[in-house]
Amino acid sequence: MDTHSNINIQDNLSLDQAKGLDINRLLKTVLKYKFLIVGFAILITVLVSIVLANIQSVYQAKATILFDSARVQAVSVKEVYAANTQRQEYGITQLELLQSGDIARKVISKLDMYKSPDKSLQSELGLLDKLQNSIPFLPKKEVVRISPEKRALYEIQRKVKIFQKSLKVKRVGWSHLVEIYFEHPNPEVAAAAANAVGEIYIETQMAAKLGITEKASQWLGGRLDELRVRLDASEEKLQRYREQENLVDIDGAVTMIDNEVTLLTEQFNEARNELIQLKTIAQLINKHGENDKLKFISELKDHELIKNANAQLLSSELKHAELSKVYGPKHPVMQAAVEEVRLLKSRFNDRISGFIDEVDQSVLNAEDKLNRLQNELTLTKLKYQDVSKKELTFHKLLRDVEANKNLFNQFLRRSKETQVTGDFNSEPVTFVEKAMEPRYPIKPNKKKLVAIAFIFSVAFGIGLAILRELLNDTFKSVSDVESILSQRLLGTLPLLNLQKGEEINTHQFFDASEKGYSESVRTLRTNFLLTHLDSDNTVIEVTSSLPNEGKSAVSVSFSSALAQIENVLLIDADMRKPSLCKKYGIPSYHPGIANLIAGTEKFEDCIYVDEQSGVTIMPCGQLPPNPLELLSSEKFSEVIDMVRIKFDKVVIDTAPVQAVSDALIISKYADSILYVVKSDDTRTGIAKIGIGKLLQANAKVGGVVLNQLDMATVSKDENAYYYEYGNAHNASKA
Numbered sequence: 001m002d003t004h005s006n007i008n009i010q011d012n013l014s015l016d017q018a019k020g021l022d023i024n025r026l027l028k029t030v031l032k033y034k035f036l037i038v039g040f041a042i043l044i045t046v047l048v049s050i051v052l053a054n055i056q057s058v059y060q061a062k063a064t065i066l067f068d069s070a071r072v073q074a075v076s077v078k079e080v081y082a083a084n085t086q087r088q089e090y091g092i093t094q095l096e097l098l099q100s101g102d103i104a105r106k107v108i109s110k111l112d113m114y115k116s117p118d119k120s121l122q123s124e125l126g127l128l129d130k131l132q133n134s135i136p137f138l139p140k141k142e143v144v145r146i147s148p149e150k151r152a153l154y155e156i157q158r159k160v161k162i163f164q165k166s167l168k169v170k171r172v173g174w175s176h177l178v179e180i181y182f183e184h185p186n187p188e189v190a191a192a193a194a195n196a197v198g199e200i201y202i203e204t205q206m207a208a209k210l211g212i213t214e215k216a217s218q219w220l221g222g223r224l225d226e227l228r229v230r231l232d233a234s235e236e237k238l239q240r241y242r243e244q245e246n247l248v249d250i251d252g253a254v255t256m257i258d259n260e261v262t263l264l265t266e267q268f269n270e271a272r273n274e275l276i277q278l279k280t281i282a283q284l285i286n287k288h289g290e291n292d293k294l295k296f297i298s299e300l301k302d303h304e305l306i307k308n309a310n311a312q313l314l315s316s317e318l319k320h321a322e323l324s325k326v327y328g329p330k331h332p333v334m335q336a337a338v339e340e341v342r343l344l345k346s347r348f349n350d351r352i353s354g355f356i357d358e359v360d361q362s363v364l365n366a367e368d369k370l371n372r373l374q375n376e377l378t379l380t381k382l383k384y385q386d387v388s389k390k391e392l393t394f395h396k397l398l399r400d401v402e403a404n405k406n407l408f409n410q411f412l413r414r415s416k417e418t419q420v421t422g423d424f425n426s427e428p429v430t431f432v433e434k435a436m437e438p439r440y441p442i443k444p445n446k447k448k449l450v451a452i453a454f455i456f457s458v459a460f461g462i463g464l465a466i467l468r469e470l471l472n473d474t475f476k477s478v479s480d481v482e483s484i485l486s487q488r489l490l491g492t493l494p495l496l497n498l499q500k501g502e503e504i505n506t507h508q509f510f511d512a513s514e515k516g517y518s519e520s521v522r523t524l525r526t527n528f529l530l531t532h533l534d535s536d537n538t539v540i541e542v543t544s545s546l547p548n549e550g551k552s553a554v555s556v557s558f559s560s561a562l563a564q565i566e567n568v569l570l571i572d573a574d575m576r577k578p579s580l581c582k583k584y585g586i587p588s589y590h591p592g593i594a595n596l597i598a599g600t601e602k603f604e605d606c607i608y609v610d611e612q613s614g615v616t617i618m619p620c621g622q623l624p625p626n627p628l629e630l631l632s633s634e635k636f637s638e639v640i641d642m643v644r645i646k647f648d649k650v651v652i653d654t655a656p657v658q659a660v661s662d663a664l665i666i667s668k669y670a671d672s673i674l675y676v677v678k679s680d681d682t683r684t685g686i687a688k689i690g691i692g693k694l695l696q697a698n699a700k701v702g703g704v705v706l707n708q709l710d711m712a713t714v715s716k717d718e719n720a721y722y723y724e725y726g727n728a729h730n731a732s733k734a
Contacts, residue, residue, distance in 0.1 A: 029469040030462055032710075037461035044457035049450055057441035060183045061190040064433040065198045067094060067176040091176075095169050098180065098201055104163040105156060107196040111189065114159045167197065177432060187437045194435035202429050224411050231404040238397040245390050254391050257384045264380055268373040275366040313344040473684050475677050481704050484684050485691055488531065490674065490703035491524030493517065493554065495710045504553045506583045507612050509560040516711070517557075524705060525561040532672060532702065538644050540702070541670035543654045543663040545690040549678040550707040552579045555653040558674070558705075560613040566648035569607070571618045573666055574655045575627035578620035584610055592621025597635045603642070616647070631665045640669045657690040664697045672702030679709040 030037070097103070108114065168181040180197050184190040320337040327334045475481055481489045494516050496504060508514060509521050528537075542558065544551040552574070559570040571593055572580035581588050586608050595601035601621070608617045624630050643650050652670065654663040667673055673694060677687050694701055 026466055026469075029465050033461070033465040037458060037465060040461040041454055041457040044460075045450060045454040048453035049446075052444060052446045052449055055444055056185045058183050058185055058443050059187040059190045059438040059440075060181055060442045061187070061194040061435040061438050062433075063180045063194040063198050063431065063435035064172075065178050065180065065201075066430050066432045067091065067178065091171060095171060095178065097204075098169045098178070098197060099164060099167055101160045101164070103197060103200050103204065104160045104167070106200045107193055108156075108159050108163055110196055110200070111192055113189065113193070114162055163193075166193075180435070182435070183442070187439070191435040191437045198429075198431055198434075202431075205429055224408070227404065227408040227411055231401070231408050234397065234400040234404050238394075238401050241393065241397055245394075254384075254387050257380065257387050261377070261380050261384055264373060264377040268370070268377050271366060271370040271373055275363065275370050278363045278366050312347075313341070316341045316344045472680070474680050474682055475684065475687070475706060476680055478706060478709070480684070481677065481706055485677075485687060485704060487675070487691060487701060488703040490527045490531065490705055491520060492679075492706040492709045493520050493524070493550075493557070495679070495708045503583075504550075506556055507560070508553075509557045510612060521557045521561045524558060528558075528672075528674070528702065535671070537671045537702070538648070539640060539650045539652065539669060539671045541652045541654055541663065541666055541673045541699075542676065543673065543690075543694075544656050544676040544678075545658045545682055545686045546656050547577065547659060549656070549676055549682055551656070551676040552583070552653050554674070554676050554705055554707055555651055556580070556583060556615075559615045559649075559651045562649045562651070563614040567616075567646075568614075568649045568651060569616045569618060569643055569647040571643075571650065571652045572620040573631070573652045573662065575620055575624060575630070575662065576655050576660060578623070580617055580653065581619045584608065584617055584619075586617065586619050590619055590621070592619035593639065594621035594624050594627075594630065596621070596639055597630055597633060598624070599635065618643075628661060628665065631662055637669060657693055658686060664693060664699070667694055667697055667699035670700065672700050674703065674705055675701060676705045676707050678707050681708070 166183045168183075170179050170181070171177070172179060180194050182190050182194040182197065184193060316337070320334075320341050323334055323337050329335075469476075475484070478489055478492055481487065496508070496514065496517060498504065505511060509518050511518070528540075540558075542551050542555040552572075555570060559568050562568045570580065572578045573593060575594060578592075580586070581590065590608060591601040591606045593606065596603060596606045596618070606618055606621065608619065609615075610617060630636065640650070652666055654666050657663045675687075675691055675694070691701060
C-alpha cells in the first residue's frame with residue numbers, strides 16, 4: 001500500500017470523527033471530571049443543608065371571613081350608613097382596612113408580639129462604627145441620642161412593618177369571602193394572629209357602626225327641632241295670606257276667569273271679522289253705486305239674507321227650466337212657474353236694495369259691539385292677571401309648606417329608624433372558618449431546596465467542565481494534531497500513572513508491566529521508518545515548543561526502540577538544561593558533545609553505552625557559556641558528519657524551539673525532526689508558531705509525537721488507526 005492509500009485511511013478516520021465529535025467530546029469531558037463534579041455537588045448540597053438547618057421554619061395559618069352584605073336589617077337605614085357592600089370599591093377598601101397599621105398595632109398589643117428590641121435604635125456605637133472612628137482619615141461617627149418617646153414610636157413602626165409583611169389578605173374570586181393568611185415561626189402565634197386580625201376588624205366595624213348610629217341620632221334630633229319650627233312658620237304664613245286675600249278655591253277662580261277670557265276673545269274676533277266684512281261691502285257700494293253689478297259682488301252674494309234669496313231664485317229657475325221641457329208656455333203649470341221666478345227675482349232685488357240701505361247702520365252697530373267687547377276683554381284680562389299673581393304667591397307658600405313637611409317627615413322617619421336600630425348588634429362581618437394551628441411549615445421546603453441545590457450544582461459543575469474544555473486550546477486528541485498543525489502524526493505515547501514529582505523511568509520501554517507504553521513507542525518507531533523509506537534519515541532531531549513537554553523522555557524511549565534493530569547514538573544537545581546524564585546515571589562531569597566540539601576531548605571519551613538498551617549516549621558535557629555560537633561553529637558540522645558514518649541512527653535531543661534558537665541551528669544538519677507536543681498541555685498556537693519557525697528555516701519536519709495522551713479519552717477508532725497505519729506500511733514494504 002502506497003502513501004496515497006495512507007492518506008485515504010487518514011481522511012476516512014477524520015470524517016468518521018467529525019460526525020460525532022461535539023457530543024463525544026462533551027461526554028468525555030463530563031466523564032473526565034465526574035469525580036470533581038460530584039464532589040462539588042456534594043459540597044454545595046452539604047453547605048445548603050447546613051444553611052437550611054439554621055433557617056427558622058415558617059408556618060402559615062388561614063382564617064376565612066364573610067362580608068355579609070345580604071343580611072336582613074331591622075329597618076332600612078342605608079341612607080344613614082351610606083355603605084354599599086355590593087360595589088367593588090367597598091371590597092377593596094375593606095381589604096386595605098384589614099391590612100392597616102391600626103389593626104396591626106392592636107393585634108401586636110393583644111398578643112404581645114415581637115418582644116425583642118430593635119438594635120438599630122441603640123445609642124451606643126457598633127463595632128464597625130468604633131473601628132471607623134479609630135482610623136484618623138475617615139469621618140467620625142457620632143452617637144445619636146433618641147428620646148424615649150421617639151424610641152417607642154420607632155419601635156411600634158418597626159413591629160407594624162414586620163407584622164404587615166407576614167400578613168396577606170386575599171379575596172376569594174368575586175365572592176364576599178376573604179381569606180386572612182399569617183406567617184410566623186411559631187404555629188400557635190400564626191393561628192392566633194390570623195384570628196385576631198378578623199376579630200379586631202369585626203370589633204372595629206361594630207364600633208364604627210355604633211358611633212355612626214349615635215352621631216346620626218344626635219344630628220337627626222337637632223335637625224328635627226329646626227325643621228319643626230320651619231314647618232310651623234310656613235304653615236302660618238300660608239294661612240295669613242289665604243285670609244288676607246279671601247281665598248277659598250284659588251284654582252277654581254283661576255279656571256273661571258280663564259274661561260271668561262277665552263269666551264270674550266272668541267266674541268271679539270267674530271265681531272271684528274263682521275266689521276271688516278261690512279266695511280268691505282260699504283266700500284264696494286260707494287264704488288259701484290246702486291246698479292245691477294252689485295248683484296255679482298261676492299261680498300253681497302255671501303251675505304246670509306242675500307245668499308238665501310239667491311238660493312231660492314236659483315232653485316225656482318231650475319224648476320222652470322225642467323217644466324219647459326214638458327209643458328208649453330201657456331200651460332198653467334208653466335205660467336205658475338214663470339210667476340214664481342218673477343216674484344223671487346223681485347224679492348232678491350229688494351233684499352239687495354234693503355241691504356244696501358242698512359249697510360252704514362250695520363257698520364256703526366258692529367263698531368259699537370267691537371268696542372264694547374274690547375273693553376270687557378281688557379277688564380277681564382286685568383282681573384286674570386291679578387288672580388294669577390295671587391295664585392303664584394299662594395302656590396309658592398304652599399310649596400314651602402310641602403317641602404318643609406316632606407323634609408320633616410323624612411328626618412322623623414330616619415330618627416325613628418336610627419333609634420330602633422341603635423340596639424341591633426348585627427355584625428357586618430362574620431367568621432366562616434377560624435384559623436387552626438398549622439402542622440407543617442410552608443417554607444423553606446428543605447427537602448426540595450436540597451434536591452434543587454444538588455441538581456443545580458451538578459449542572460453548574462458540568463457547565464464549568466464543558467466551559468473549561470471549550471476554552472482549552474491544547475491538544476486533547478490525536479485528531480487535533482493533524483487538523484490544527486497540518487503535520488503528520490507519527491505516534492502517541494500514553495500518559496503513565498506517576499506520582500507527583502516522579503519522572504518517567506529511563507528504561508520504561510523495557511518495563512513488562514507497561515506494555516501499552518512499549519507498544520506505543522514501537523508504533524512510533526515503525527511509523528517513522530515507514531514514512532522515511534525513500535530518504536536519508538540518519539540524523540533525527542527531537543524538539544518541542546516549551547520545556548516540560550517530555551521531549552527528552554521521547555528521545556530516550558525512541559532511541560531505545562531504534563536500538564533494538566540499529567546502531568543508535570543519542571546526543572544531548574540541550575546545552576541550556578541537559579537531562580540525559582541524570583536519566584542514565586552518568587556523572588555530570590562526564591565529557592560530552594560540548595567538549596568534543598571544543599576539541600578538549602576525544603570521541604571515545606565523550607560517549608557512554610547503556611547496556612540494557614544498547615543505546616550509545618553522548619551527554620552534553622561541560623556547560624558552555626555560549627551554546628548558540630558553539631552549535632553554529634564548523635566543528636559541530638564536522639561532529640555530525642563523523643557520527644553519520646559511525647552510527648545507523650543519530651537522535652539529537654535539543655532545546656525547545658520557543659525558548660532559544662538552538663533547535664533552529666541544529667535543524668540545518670538534521671535529516672528529519674520529531675516535534676513533541678504534550679497532550680492537554682501544549683497550546684495549539686504555541687505549537688504552530690514553533691513548527692512555523694522550523695519550516696521558515698527550511699527544516700525537514702518529519703512528524704509530530706503526541707506525548708502523555710490519556711488513552712481513556714481517545715476513541716477506539718483513533719487508537720486503532722495508528723496500528724493499521726503501521727501495518728499498511730509493512731504491507732506496502734512487503
